[in-house]
Amino acid sequence: xxxxLIRELMNLTERNRDxxxxxxxxxxxxxxxxxxxxxxxxxxxxxxxxxxxxHIQSLLDRWRGxxxxxxxxKNRMAHLRWWAEKIGKQNVIPRTNDELDMGRRKYVTNQxxxxxxxxxxxVKIKDERLKISLELQKAFGLRREECLKFQPIYALNGQQVLxxxxxxxxxxxxxxxxxxxxxxKNEYQREVLQRALVLAGNGxxxxxxxxxxxxxxxxxxxxxxxxxxxxxxxxxxxxxNRYNELTGWDAPTCGGPVRKELSEDQLKFxxxxxxxxxxxxxxxxxSITSIYLGR
Numbered sequence: 002x003x004x005x006l007i008r009e010l011m012n013l014t015e016r017n018r019d020x021x022x023x024x025x026x027x028x029x030x031x032x033x034x035x036x037x038x039x040x041x042x043x044x045x046x047x048x049x050x051x052x053x054x055x056h057i058q059s060l061l062d063r064w065r066g067x068x069x070x071x072x073x074x075k076n077r078m079a080h081l082r083w084w085a086e087k088i089g090k091q092n093v094i095p096r097t098n099d100e101l102d103m104g105r106r107k108y109v110t111n112q113x114x115x116x117x118x119x120x121x122x123x124v125k126i127k128d129e130r131l132k133i134s135l136e137l138q139k140a141f142g143l144r145r146e147e148c149l150k151f152q153p154i155y156a157l158n159g160q161q162v163l164x165x166x167x168x169x170x171x172x173x174x175x176x177x178x179x180x181x182x183x184x185x186k187n188e189y190q191r192e193v194l195q196r197a198l199v200l201a202g203n204g205x206x207x208x209x210x211x212x213x214x215x216x217x218x219x220x221x222x223x224x225x226x227x228x229x230x231x232x233x234x235x236x237x238x239x240x241x242n243r244y245n246e247l248t249g250w251d252a253p254t255c256g257g258p259v260r261k262e263l264s265e266d267q268l269k270f271x272x273x274x275x276x277x278x279x280x281x282x283x284x285x286x287x288s289i290t291s292i293y294l295g296r
Contacts, residue, residue: 004036004037004040005035005044005047005048006036006039006040006044006047006048006051007036007037007040007104007234009048009049009174010033010035010049010084011032011033012049013028013032013049013087013088014028014029014032017087019083020176020177021033022173023172023173023175023177023178025177026173027080028045028080028083028179029214030078030146030213030214030217031076032080033078033214033217034085034217035060035077035080035081037119037218038060038063039056039059039060040041040058040200041186042059042063044056047168049084049088050088050090051086052081052084052088052090052093052108053093054067054093056096057093057101058080059190060070060077060081061074061101061103064077068230068231071103072201074103075098076265077092078098078101078103081094081095083198111253111259111295111296112254112255113182113237113241113254113255114230114231114233114234114237114254114292114293115159115234115235115237115238115241115255116139116232116233116234116235116255117237117238118136118139118229118230118235118239120133120293122227122229123135123136123227124229125226125227125228126223126224126227128219128223128224129200130197130200130201130207131206131219131223131224132176132207133187133193133196133200133206134206134220135148135224135229135232135235136193136196137193137194137197138232138235138236139235139238139239140189140190140194140239141183141190142183142235142236142240142243142277142281142282143170143183143236144175144176144194144233144236144283145178145217145220145232145233146175146213146217147170147172147283148206148229149173149176149205149206149207149213149216149217150171150173150174150205150206150213150267151174151197151201151206152171152201152204152206153194153197153198153201154201154202154203155169155171155199156168156170156194157169157198158217162194162195162198163191164193165185165191165194166184166185166257167182167183167184167185167281168182168183168185169181169182170182170183170283175283176283177283179283179285181281181283183281184213184281186246189222194210195258236282236293237254237292237293239250239282240278240282240290240293240294241254241255241294243277244274244275244278244279244294245273245279246275247270247273247274248261248267248270249270250267251292252293252294253294253295253296254293254295258296259296264280272287274285275290275294278290278293
């Protein structure tokens with residue numbers, strides 16, 4: 002999308018390379034997304050210096066309407082504050098998130114946020130690369146960026162699909178630059194991986210003539226058109242399925258026993274499962290699994 006605001010935002014990130022490589026990449030992605038959203042909301046003549054409180058409010062209203070979590074909104078707001086600081090308009094955005102009434106992050110709700118990927122919606126995704134990326138997201142609990150940047154050859158790490166034991170995710174695909182491995186436990190994972198390999202060859206799921214930001218925009222447009230939303234819920238579904246596989250009972254978010262109902266031995270299985278699932282999802286602490294599994 003060749004829009005002045007997006008061009009100027011990208012130029013701003015190029016001139017100000019604060020933070021690690023992964024932080025810079027996340028900043029570019031979020032600000033490009035924000036630019037597209039402002040354009041979609043009718044702010045067509047806006048440049049990078051034109052940021053005003055009304056734009057912040059419009060974005061917040063949109064994000065709330067989309068059902069984004071408090072954590073996601075806070076993350077995006079951090080990048081908006083960076084933008085405001087670089088153009089000398091720090092006062093455009095309140096200093097604290099409490100002033101924006103975003104609420105506090107709740108780790109434990111025991112209400113599932115899992116989402117499925119119904120065939121009826123998947124058939125509406127006409128681009129085969131995007132379709133397989135969505136299936137990779139479902140099969141391996143990948144984040145959106147990870148499933149789009151996925152490179153089958155790299156992920157297989159020299160293994161053959163039929164006997165592969167895991168996929169390897171590169172640091173440049175992953176949040177925080179944390180590379181990880183995800184186990185292959187079923188034939189659906191192998192089948193999706195095989196189709197990704199045939200389609201992408203030595204490349205990634207992003208076509209050679211497209212940049213990540215462009216492909217992310219197509220992902221958002223096509224999934225919305227297909228009636229798919231809150232696809233981060235595919236990671237929740239993956240985590241809940243793995244918990245059941247590892248422990249033999251459902252997670253609290255799926256109606257399974259809560260912590261106080263577990264025996265001493267079951268608590269050990271519970272902890273082991275949570276530690277493993279946290280690692281597979283690309284987190285570095287067990288407590289984060291409460292978001293996916295409840296407590």
